[in-house]
Amino acid sequence: MLNFKTVIFTVLLAVTFSCGRKNPDNVLTVSIEPQRYLLEKIAGDRWTVNSLLARGEDPESFDPSIADFRLMADSKAYFATGYLPFEEKLSNLTGDDVEFTDTSEGIKLLEGTHGECHAHNHAHHHAHHGHGEGEYHEHETDPHVWASVRNCGIMAGNMLRTLERIDPENAPEYRRNYESLMSELNETDAAISSQLSGLSGKSFMVWHPSLSYFARDYGLDQISIGMDNKELSARSFRQKIDEARDKGAMVFLVQPEFDNGRSASIAGAAGVESVTVNTMAYSLPSELLRISEIIKAQSKNR
Numbered sequence: 001m002l003n004f005k006t007v008i009f010t011v012l013l014a015v016t017f018s019c020g021r022k023n024p025d026n027v028l029t030v031s032i033e034p035q036r037y038l039l040e041k042i043a044g045d046r047w048t049v050n051s052l053l054a055r056g057e058d059p060e061s062f063d064p065s066i067a068d069f070r071l072m073a074d075s076k077a078y079f080a081t082g083y084l085p086f087e088e089k090l091s092n093l094t095g096d097d098v099e100f101t102d103t104s105e106g107i108k109l110l111e112g113t114h115g116e117c118h119a120h121n122h123a124h125h126h127a128h129h130g131h132g133e134g135e136y137h138e139h140e141t142d143p144h145v146w147a148s149v150r151n152c153g154i155m156a157g158n159m160l161r162t163l164e165r166i167d168p169e170n171a172p173e174y175r176r177n178y179e180s181l182m183s184e185l186n187e188t189d190a191a192i193s194s195q196l197s198g199l200s201g202k203s204f205m206v207w208h209p210s211l212s213y214f215a216r217d218y219g220l221d222q223i224s225i226g227m228d229n230k231e232l233s234a235r236s237f238r239q240k241i242d243e244a245r246d247k248g249a250m251v252f253l254v255q256p257e258f259d260n261g262r263s264a265s266i267a268g269a270a271g272v273e274s275v276t277v278n279t280m281a282y283s284l285p286s287e288l289l290r291i292s293e294i295i296k297a298q299s300k301n302r
């Protein structure tokens with residue numbers, strides 16, 4: 001169904017095309033901002049990189065608009081994170097003209113860290129992309145693969161291979177850019193390891209479990225108060241707070257969109273500070289380093 005916004009968009013698109021359309025051969029699309037950071041580092045000035053969730057939308061409830069479909073369809077390649085519900089819709093629509101890359105390929109996936117056992121509909125479950133409303137179950141793949149410097153390195157390798165395939169002429173340049181990105185990522189990983197040394201097995205709190213891969217990389221324990229964004233009963237909320245207290249949780253890491261009054265009261269109940277972090281940041285590796293510095297600083301208060 002065409003709505004008013006779509007009509008306006010289509011008209012704008014027509015005007016843009018008639019005034020000389022940007023060569024689609026120079027455009028790549030990714031799902032989220034942290035991927036744009038990685039791909040821009042590898043692609044250099046040769047490509048324009050769009051991200052579908054450029055405005056910080058919730059990746060799990062994101063519903064692509066017609067404009068988003070156009071953006072992807074007009075790209076030479078589309079890079080999915082791998083396990084976000086909207087990506088399944090898009091992957092079904094990538095035609096022969098758009099190279100599709102699952103950037104999570106090769107990442108050792110986590111299951112059972114993201115959703116608890118809820119109504120699970122087998123009829124709608126897909127072996128690979130089983131992540132959507134009503135599909136949460138205990139073996140669900142944790143989709144937040146990007147929130148790990150080490151996983152970012154694997155994602156970068158998948159991006160490199162696609163660029164080498166679609167533009168072999170400039171492959172040596174992409175390879176050089178990739179190598180310098182990798183040394184940056186390795187340095188960041190080493191810096192985080194050094195910040196967190198001695199804190200193995202210690203806990204930190206979050207609302208939504210967006211840092212499971214980060215926690216695994218450095219042997220930390222993530223306590224998710226909200227789990228899959230559903231409201232908790234007073235009893236299970238109390239249990240979560242007690243768990244955080246028992247484990248001596250170091251800090252409550254809060255996403256910018258989470259209500260501040262509420263985060264302060266949760267932190268107060270658990271006896272920790274609440275600190276705002278952004279696991280969807282464009283420059284995510286440096287944000288993960290900042291998170292490790294926050295954890296280190298807060299661990300001294302425990």
Ligand SMILES: [Zn+2]
Nearest residue numbers: 060114208209
């Ligand atoms: Zn999630």
